[in-house]
Every structure is written in structure tokens, then in C-alpha cells.
């Protein structure tokens with residue numbers, strides 16, 4: 070990956086994403102300077118704008134595989150684009166206006182490419198709603214969207230995309246690091262110390278479920294009264310059932326070598342339903358069930374590091390909503406023994422808004438003609454420009 074010299078004038082960019090938790094739109098207003106090794110990002114404002122409850126419900130139903138008409142698809146796409154537009158407008162209040170938006174949109178379907186014989190691969194497919202042309206028109210700001218399509222088209226997974234941004238914002242001269250996102254789905258970027266050939270040694274993949282199963286279990290156990298276990302307090306009062314964790318860990322996904330990606334299509338409603346069925350013989354309390362699902366997230370992350378990393382990292386930096394789950398964090402620290410587990414806040418990058426910041430950077434790169442994917446993370450055969458630019 071050559072270092073590309075381009076304009077280093079500060080650019081004010083908005084990054085927008087709603088992730089697999091479908092809890093709302095994360096918006097980051099940032100000032101970006103530099104391009105790659107000299108890349109710097111200052112977070113001017115970060116907010117999460119919850120979706121209207123009925124829209125969230127419809128999106129979750131679509132993610133769970135409910136069949137809908139094209140009319141309803143269009144209506145959901147409209148509603149998401151409008152919600153993203155409002156997020157972009159609100160985040161600029163009391164600030165100088167932005168000149169660029171990077172909008173990830175809302176993933177509603179993700180089908181990773183699959184090996185189908187020697188040197189044969191079936192194509193992947195991914196769909197993010199909330200169309201960028203409408204956001205550009207309504208905000209009057211050039212908008213980059215549909216970031217995953219180009220990587221998928223050349224045979225990549227189109228995910229995870231954040232590792233390349235992590236590499237330039239969170240690498241360290243001496244320390245090897247894992248940046249672990251704990252969103253609905255978990256993903257990791259492994260970044261070796263910044264010495265010779267460090268860029269070619271970066272790795273990234275989706276580690277599996279993070280909060281998606283926990284959130285679904287909490288909703289089920291509270292009959293919809295709660296959507297998540299705040300700070301992991303409920304799970305912390307239970308005890309993990311290790312035979313179940315062992316059983317669940319035999320699942321094929323955890324043993325696939327990276328690059329790999331996944332989503333709610335696998336770790337969603339049907340999966341958690343099966344988990345509850347598997348748990349029946351053990352007569353677990355709700356707290357034990359949550360502790361056991363937390364342990365699956367922990368064990369799947371640590372198993373994937375031990376199996377697929379060239380070496381264990383010196384430090385793990387957490388980000389995403391799950392980094393606020395104190396029980397999950399504590400269990401991960403215990404499983405990783407002497408490897409320190411902290412959040413990306415300790416490295417000066419907001420753990421809450423890192424994904425939104427990353428899509429601002431990806432838009433900035435797109436405008437400058439700099440590729441955004443990392444082939445060692447997405448499995449694409451080469452680098453490619455990510456995103457469609459919608460000018461105003």
C-alpha cells in the first residue's frame with residue numbers, strides 16, 4: 070500500500086452509520102487532515118439519534134427475513150434516508166457546516182461470498198438502505214454512500230471495512246494491537262507494530278456475535294420491556310454454562326479461516342431461538358443464560374485470535390456499544406490473561422463513534438481517489454475505490 074500524497078487541507082466531514090444492533094444512527098462530525106500515515110481526525114461532535122420505534126421494528130423484521138413488497142422496501146428506504154438526512158442536519162447545529170458526508174446506511178441483508186471448489190467462489194451480496202443521492206439532495210452536501218458494493222463486486226466480502234482506517238489511526242511504533250469492535254456483530258483488526266511491511270501484515274475479520282444474541286435474549290426474557298442488559302449487570306449475576314459454550318463453539322463459522330464476514334442472517338432470531346432450546350436441559354436462570362451467551366462472545370473472540378492471528382497482540386482496544394458492557398469487558402480480560410484490555414478512548418479515538426468516524430474517513434479517501442478496502446480483511450483480490458459520490 071503506497072503512501073499517497075494528496076491534499077492535506079482540513080476537511081469537515083460527517084460520518085453516518087446505523088449498525089447491526091439497529092439502535093439508531095451514529096453521527097460524527099470530524100475535521101480530517103492528511104491521508105494515510107499522516108491521517109488525523111478531530112471529533113467535533115458525536116451523537117446517536119435513535120430510530121423511531123416503528124421504523125426500528127420494520128428494519129429488524131426485514132433483517133430477520135420477513136418478506137416485504139417492493140412498495141414497502143421503497144418506503145423503508147425513504148424513511149432511512151430521511152432519518153440519516155436529519156442526523157446530518159442536527160449534528161451540524163452550532164458548528165461550521167460540513168462539506169462532505171460519508172453515509173454507510175443500514176445493512177438489511179448480507180450474504181458473504183463462499184468458496185465453492187478449487188479457486189471457485191460464489192459472489193457475495195450486501196444491501197444497505199438509505200440512499201445517498203437523496204441525502205445529498207436534501208442536505209445540499211456531497212455524499213458518498215454504498216461503500217461495500219465495489220469490494221463485493223471484485224469477489225471480496227465488502228466487510229469489515231473499518232480495519233484500514235484503524236490501521237492509520239491506531240497503529241503504534243512498537244506495540245502490536247487488536248482493535249475489537251463489539252457491535253451487534255464483533256470484528257477485529259490486528260495491527261502489528263509500525264515497522265517494515267507492517268501494512269501487509271494487518272488482518273481483519275468478523276469474529277461472530279457480540280451484542281446481537283444478548284440483545285435478542287434480553288428482549289425475549291423481558292417480553293420486549295428491555296432491549297439490552299445495561300452494563301451487563303443482569304448477566305453478571307449469573308454463571309456461564311460451559312458445556313453449552315463448548316457446544317455452540319463447534320459452529321462452522323468460528324472455524325472458517327479469515328477473511329470472513331457475517332451478520333444477523335446467521336447470528337439473529339433463529340440462532341438465539343436454537344440457543345434457548347439447547348439450554349432447556351440445563352434449566353438455566355435468565356441471568357445464567359445471559360452469562361452463557363456473553364461467554365460465547367468472549368470465547369469466540371479469544372478462539373479466533375489464538376487460531377488465526379500470526380501472534381497474540383500486546384494490547385486489545387475495545388470499541389462499539391459492547392465496550393460499555395462491564396461484565397463482557399471483565400470476562401474478556403479474564404480470558405486474555407496478561408494481555409491488557411482497554412477501550413480506544415485510551416488511544417484518543419472515541420469508542421462510541423469510531424465506526425461513524427471511519428465512514429467519514431472512507432468518504433474523504435473516496436473523494437481523493439484513495440482505495441478504502443484492505444484486501445487482507447475483506448478477501449478482495451486487490452484494493453479498490455469504495456463508495457459512490459453523489460454531487461449536489
Ligand SMILES: Nc1ncnc2c1ncn2[C@@H]1O[C@H](COP(=O)(O)OP(=O)(O)OP(=O)(O)O)[C@@H](O)[C@H]1O
Pocket residue numbers: 087088089090091092250251252253254255280283284297298299300301388389390391393394395424
Ligand atoms: N451501557 C451498556 N451496557 C451494555 N451494553 C450496551 C451498553 N451500551 C450499549 N450497549 C450494547 O451495544 C449495542 C450497540 O452497539 P453498537 O452501536 O456499537 O452496535 P452497532 O454499531 O449497531 O453494530 P455493528 O458494529 O455490528 O454494526 C446495544 O445494542 C447494546 O447491546
Ligand SMILES: CC(=O)N[C@H]1[C@@H]2OC[C@@H](O2)[C@@H](O)[C@@H]1O[C@H](C)C(=O)O
Pocket residue numbers: 088089176179195227228229230231232250252253254255256275330331332424
Ligand atoms: C455487512 C455489514 O454491515 N457488516 C458490518 C457488521 O457490523 C460489524 C461487522 O458486521 C462489520 O463487518 C461490518 O461493519 C463495520 C462497520 C465494518 O465494515 O468494518
